[in-house]
Amino acid sequence: MNLKKYLSLVKEAYKEKKMLVNAYASYIDKMLMEVHKFHKYGTQLIKYNGQTVYYPINIDSLELYRKTLITNLDTSNILSMFTNMNISKSEYKKILPKLIYLYQNETTQ
16 A cells, blocks of 8 residues: 555645544554654554564654644653553663564565
8 A cells, every 4th residue: 555645635634634633643654664664653553572562663752743743732641642552661662673673574575
């Protein structure tokens, strides 16, 4: 599927408030994953060693990206807005190289 070809329509719909923020964030994340880039908003989760974790993402930028979408909300709870990741940032950073390795191998098959 080529999600990028609909990007301008999705951005326009979101700008005109015809699309919910979680739907927009999910679309953008799926599109980025489709082209093998880290996703931005943390809408895509996987199971890793029995834990729910983000698909490869720059965890340090997550709050910033989400804040740009939702400027009027308290960001102290923002990690739980879209997902239920049950792992700390520091733990995620430790396993990120393994997730990237798994992701790269998955996309080359």
